[in-house]
Amino acid sequence: MASRDIHGIDAPWGAFRHVGRDLRKVDGLAKATGAAMYTDDIALPGMLHAKTLRSPHAHARIRSIDAADALRLAGVHAVITGEHLPVTYGILPWTQDETALAVGKVRFVGEPVAAVAAVDEDAANAALKLIRVEYEPLHAYLDPFESLARHDPPIHEGRKDGNVSKHVHLAFGDVDAALAEADVVIEDDYVFHGTTHAAIEPHCAVGHYGADGVLTVWSSTQITHYVHRALARVLDVPAHRIRVIQPCLGGAFGGKSDPFSLEFVVAKLAMTTGRPVKMLYTREEVFYTHRGRHPMHMRYRTGATREGRLVGVDATIVIDGGAYSSYGLVTTYYAGQLLTGPYAFATYRFDSTRAFTNKPPCGPKRGHGSVQPRFAFEVQLDELASTLEIDPIEIRRRNLLGEHTTTVNGQRITSNGFARCLDVVEHASNWKTRHGQLPFGRGMGVAGSMYISGTNYPIYPNPMPQAAVQLKIDRSGLVTVFTGANDIGQGSNSIAQYLVAEELGLALDQVRVVSADTDLCPVDLGAYSSRETFMVGNALIDACRKVRPLVVRAVADHWQVDPSRVRFVDGVVVEQDDPPLQPAGVAVGGEARPGASPPDAAAGRRWMTAAEAFQLAEARFDTLGATGAYNTPTLGGDYRGGTIGAAPAYSFTAHVVEVSVDVETGRITCEKVWIAHDCGRALNPMLVAGQMEGSAYMGVAEALMEAHGVNRFGLHAGPSLLDYRIPTTVDTPELAALIVESLDPEGPYGAKEAGEGPLHPAIPAISNAVFDAVGIRLKHLPFTPGKVLAALRARKDAAAGTPAPALAGGAR
Amino acid sequence: MHLKVNGDVHDVDAPDHWTLLEVLRYRLGLTGSKQGCDKGDCGACTVLVDGEPMISCLILAREAEGREIVTIEGLWPLHLARGGEGPDPVQDAFDRYGALQCGFCQSGMILSARALLDRTPSPTDEEIARALSGNLCRCTGYTQILQAVQSIVARARGVEPPRRSWEAANVGRQAGER
Numbered sequence: 001m002a003s004r005d006i007h008g009i010d011a012p013w014g015a016f017r018h019v020g021r022d023l024r025k026v027d028g029l030a031k032a033t034g035a036a037m038y039t040d041d042i043a044l045p046g047m048l049h050a051k052t053l054r055s056p057h058a059h060a061r062i063r064s065i066d067a068a069d070a071l072r073l074a075g076v077h078a079v080i081t082g083e084h085l086p087v088t089y090g091i092l093p094w095t096q097d098e099t100a101l102a103v104g105k106v107r108f109v110g111e112p113v114a115a116v117a118a119v120d121e122d123a124a125n126a127a128l129k130l131i132r133v134e135y136e137p138l139h140a141y142l143d144p145f146e147s148l149a150r151h152d153p154p155i156h157e158g159r160k161d162g163n164v165s166k167h168v169h170l171a172f173g174d175v176d177a178a179l180a181e182a183d184v185v186i187e188d189d190y191v192f193h194g195t196t197h198a199a200i201e202p203h204c205a206v207g208h209y210g211a212d213g214v215l216t217v218w219s220s221t222q223i224t225h226y227v228h229r230a231l232a233r234v235l236d237v238p239a240h241r242i243r244v245i246q247p248c249l250g251g252a253f254g255g256k257s258d259p260f261s262l263e264f265v266v267a268k269l270a271m272t273t274g275r276p277v278k279m280l281y282t283r284e285e286v287f288y289t290h291r292g293r294h295p296m297h298m299r300y301r302t303g304a305t306r307e308g309r310l311v312g313v314d315a316t317i318v319i320d321g322g323a324y325s326s327y328g329l330v331t332t333y334y335a336g337q338l339l340t341g342p343y344a345f346a347t348y349r350f351d352s353t354r355a356f357t358n359k360p361p362c363g364p365k366r367g368h369g370s371v372q373p374r375f376a377f378e379v380q381l382d383e384l385a386s387t388l389e390i391d392p393i394e395i396r397r398r399n400l401l402g403e404h405t406t407t408v409n410g411q412r413i414t415s416n417g418f419a420r421c422l423d424v425v426e427h428a429s430n431w432k433t434r435h436g437q438l439p440f441g442r443g444m445g446v447a448g449s450m451y452i453s454g455t456n457y458p459i460y461p462n463p464m465p466q467a468a469v470q471l472k473i474d475r476s477g478l479v480t481v482f483t484g485a486n487d488i489g490q491g492s493n494s495i496a497q498y499l500v501a502e503e504l505g506l507a508l509d510q511v512r513v514v515s516a517d518t519d520l521c522p523v524d525l526g527a528y529s530s531r532e533t534f535m536v537g538n539a540l541i542d543a544c545r546k547v548r549p550l551v552v553r554a555v556a557d558h559w560q561v562d563p564s565r566v567r568f569v570d571g572v573v574v575e576q577d578d579p580p581l582q583p584a585g586v587a588v589g590g591e592a593r594p595g596a597s598p599p600d601a602a603a604g605r606r607w608m609t610a611a612e613a614f615q616l617a618e619a620r621f622d623t624l625g626a627t628g629a630y631n632t633p634t635l636g637g638d639y640r641g642g643t644i645g646a647a648p649a650y651s652f653t654a655h656v657v658e659v660s661v662d663v664e665t666g667r668i669t670c671e672k673v674w675i676a677h678d679c680g681r682a683l684n685p686m687l688v689a690g691q692m693e694g695s696a697y698m699g700v701a702e703a704l705m706e707a708h709g710v711n712r713f714g715l716h717a718g719p720s721l722l723d724y725r726i727p728t729t730v731d732t733p734e735l736a737a738l739i740v741e742s743l744d745p746e747g748p749y750g751a752k753e754a755g756e757g758p759l760h761p762a763i764p765a766i767s768n769a770v771f772d773a774v775g776i777r778l779k780h781l782p783f784t785p786g787k788v789l790a791a792l793r794a795r796k797d798a799a800a801g802t803p804a805p806a807l808a809g810g811a812r
Numbered sequence: 813m814h815l816k817v818n819g820d821v822h823d824v825d826a827p828d829h830w831t832l833l834e835v836l837r838y839r840l841g842l843t844g845s846k847q848g849c850d851k852g853d854c855g856a857c858t859v860l861v862d863g864e865p866m867i868s869c870l871i872l873a874r875e876a877e878g879r880e881i882v883t884i885e886g887l888w889p890l891h892l893a894r895g896g897e898g899p900d901p902v903q904d905a906f907d908r909y910g911a912l913q914c915g916f917c918q919s920g921m922i923l924s925a926r927a928l929l930d931r932t933p934s935p936t937d938e939e940i941a942r943a944l945s946g947n948l949c950r951c952t953g954y955t956q957i958l959q960a961v962q963s964i965v966a967r968a969r970g971v972e973p974p975r976r977s978w979e980a981a982n983v984g985r986q987a988g989e990r
Contacts, residue, residue, distance in 0.1 A: 022910070024907050024908060025907070025910075025912065027912075027915070028906070028907035028912045028915075029899060029903065029904075029907050031912045031915030031918055032884075032899065032903035032904075032906050032907050032912055032915075032918060032919075032922060033844070033884065033885065033887070033888050033899060033903055034842070034843070034844020034845070034883065034884035034885045034919050035844070035885075036915055037843070038843075038846070038916065040837075040843075040847065041837075041843035043838070043841070122827070197950075198950055199914070199916075199950055200846070200848040200854055200856055200914070200916045200917045200948060200949070200950050201846070201848065201914065201916040202847075202848065248914075248915065249914060250846070250848075250914045250915070250916025250917075251913075251914040251916055251950050251951055252914075253950070280847075282850065283848070283849040283850065283851070283853075283854075488914065489913035489914025489915065489916075489951050490913065491913070682978075685978050685979075686909070686910040686956070686976075686978075687910060688978075689910070689955075689956070689976065689977065689978045690910045690913060690951070690952055690955075690956055693952060693953035693954075693955045693956065694913065694950075694951050694952050694953045695953075696953060697952075697953030697954070698950075698953075720849065720851065720853060721848070721849045721853035721854050721948060722851070722853045726948055726950060728944075728945040728946070728947075728948060728954075729940075729941040729942075729944045729945045729947075729954045729957075729958065730941050730942060730945045732953055732954050732955075735953050735955050735977075736977040737955075737976075737977050737978050738977060738978060739978045
């Protein structure tokens with residue numbers, strides 16, 4: 001067994017007992033009863049509370065900081081500034097441009113400048129007011145085009161390319177020739193605005209430094225391992241003396257996947273004071289911390305034959321990165337690299353540039369880097385369809401990429417259920433009798449997408465496993481799974497339980513999961529890039545298949561039968577019939593059951609409990625356990641950047657949305673979304689549907705309600721959940737999750753991702769539905785009533801023969 | 813001050829400006845009530861005050877003196893004390909229907925649902941959506957939350973809960989799969 005083994009898609013004991021059922025989650029009742037512990041629920045004896053002083057300037061030099069008065073305040077234990085934590089960090093090894101507290105200058109409003117530890121939050125807040133910072137304001141760059149045009153003074157000193165964070169230019173085939181020969185070319189500009197994650201749990205961290213020199217940090221992170229590495233670097237503490245624990249996490253969506261200021265600050269303050277220190281961000285601070293969706297300005301040229309076959313796609317993208325690099329290097333690649341499915345491109349070129357600006361840093365948000373280009377391209381594809389008078393679903397069918405193939409940029413595609421996704425949404429929405437035939441003001445739109453199911457590109461290149469797990473097999477019949485994976489609400493701990501119970505033939509309650517604790521769990525790269533089900537799932541199967549033969553062998557020898565006659569079912573071991581025993585009516589389906597009761601299936605046959613089997617194996621082979629690992633195969637195109645966007649499998653999605661447009665007010669209402677998503681095998685359909693619905697909801701909200709922006713001073717336009725409007729129950733459209741399963745040869749039992757892909761099509765599908773409803777093309781997000789009214793007016797003027805104003809197609 | 817929480821009277825000392833949420837979390841250790849915004853926008857801190865769902869970050873702790881407060885930690889024990897088995901049916905349904913993803917908003921959501929069902933045992937779908945509209949959830953898109961509550965209503969009416977989209981439409985499954 002090795003980390004690159006392919007484990008097959010079949011049930012290990014003939015038929016699935018747990019996989020494919022709507023099972024409860026391992027932590028559902030703990031969450032439902034308030035027992036689950038989140039980071040801010042931790043209280044340690046003698047714990048201090050820390051607060052952050054933040055920059056009021058978008059761009060300024062720090063002339064001096066005077067904390068003397070703050071330090072004299074009763075209850076204040078320590079004040080730290082950038083000079084105490086000067087070591088730079090950043091999620092990517094090549095772009096380490098952040099410090100925990102500003103050093104020398106500030107680059108956005110809300111950037112951390114100093115931190116106070118005090119006996120309570122009130123004292124800490126009072127101390128913040130006594131810290132005097134002298135700033136020399138500098139020109140603030142709030143527009144990425146301005147950042148690229150001039151850089152005096154630069155946002156980051158010492159860079160040879162001014163305010164350019166990253167530039168990528170890649171071409172595949174002769175795009176110019178293809179577009180020159182195309183029967184039709186559509187060319188237009190598209191704008192995606194900024195949006196943020198708005199997880200309901202604000203960021204929180206607790207630091208504890210023991211007299212033994214061990215530093216423990218509890219953090220609301222979705223990537224324990226990278227926080228571990230960053231803490232070691234910045235605090236200059238050997239990594240083996242640092243323990244990072246992710247408690248229960250209250251939502252992330254990519255917004256908790258960087259190392260953040262507060263993790264270093266609580267650690268440093270704990271080391272400085274000898275007391276545990278907690279920092280909880282206010283909601284306002286969460287908005288400054290951001291790392292949300294990058295605003296993108298995109299120009300697309302798409303050429304096709306008269307029959308609607310795509311011959312060339314040419315993209316130029318300017319990305320507003322905010323003040324720091326974060327994941328921006330990857331974002332800049334993803335903006336181009338992830339567009340090359342689910343449609344076959346004959347030729348393709350993209351040029352994408354990420355600019356620094358003096359705004360809260362952008363980063364990865366659900367569908368990292370690919371949601372914005374997907375919006376632009378799917379709207380353009382729809383325009384191509386209407387220009388050529390081809391049905392929008394049909395034009396997508398004519399360009400299917402297909403399965404077991406390679407994209408124009410060299411990405412390997414394995415399973416691909418996109419054609420069925422189109423069939424499913426077409427059928428469920430009654431597309432054929434309704435699209436183009438609804439009354440004025442009501443319309444339907446379609447869009448498709450593809451997304452990575454894990455990435456073969458680890459954040460820091462290394463040859464070690466990308467996912468690893470450990471199993472402890474106990475005499476009681478319990479198996480404990482140790483995994484570094486981060487359960488952020490998506491249910492990765494539950495998936496681990498289902499898979500191990502399936503592989504070892506146990507009842508669900510015989511498997512418990514310990515996760516995201518760097519002292520206890522083998523390294524996993526964390527919850528990003530939709531990697532956990534695929535990668536950790538494979539590592540779990542790997543581990544189970546190492547230890548299972550030992551138990552089977554011990555039982556077989558005890559019964560003096562061939563090992564092939566030993567079979568595990570729901571926590572009991574029975575002697576197998578020939579032909580193989582079919583699963584009998586043992587109760588499953590969400591209700592965990594004790595493993596010790598004699599199963600119906602065992603009637604008349606020899607049987608024992610799993611606990612007895614484990615004891616036989618332990619007596620024979622010593623302490624039972626196993627490790628398991630997963631590594632992606634070697635993937636990606638043979639060019640610089642060719643591995644970025646390469647995934648061991650891809651998920652596929654199609655949406656049809658129905659909207660109504662009020663032409664008096666310009667208000668768009670999204671009435672219903674049909675979401676068909678190819679997730680490979682749905683290990684738990686209910687959890688898959690939850691991811692699909694949550695994704696689609698988030699996409700609809702980005703299109704119609706949410707906007708993360710700053711005013712002309714760089715001050716956040718509304719850092720609260722009142723101003724940043726996320727949908728409530730009554731704002732959310734009806735969501736129909738329709739699961740498509742194209743079993744992937746390399747996924748665990750054929751599974752792929754479900755957490756990010758289903759977001760993408762919602763946004764362009766709404767634009768396309770608005771075109772069906774009222775005949776306007778919305779190309780600039782968000783789709784506010786003002787833009788709708790302007791576009792309607794422009795359309796009316798154009799029809800009347802007057803020249804359309806510059807706002808045609810959606811105001812900027 | 814004296815606060816009656818989950819049936820017990822607690823003698824608590826806290827600054828005058830502390831909210832009920834702060835006292836619950838940081839004095840009584842009842843951390844099931846969550847702080848998502850601390851300004852009344854998200855609803856994660858919802859508790860029952862005399863049976864009504866209230867946002868505990870907008871109530872000074874002193875204002876809650878003399879009133880019956882129920883937090884998420886109180887639901888299961890209360891259900892057992894009334895002779896019920898297992899968790900409160902709302903808690904159980906949320907678990908059974910996938911309504912709990914990250915779970916952070918759910919103690920408030922569950923208490924809002926509990927209050928609705930206490931006062932309107934058989935609400936319409938629209939009444940359910942409206943009753944939960946003060947509780948923001950960022951994970952689920954609300955669908956499975958609404959289904960969880962609808963399942964309780966259906967059970968009370970003695971009918972089957974409505975089929976869910978992915979159960980009804982089996983079109984996407986490969987031939988021979990399940």
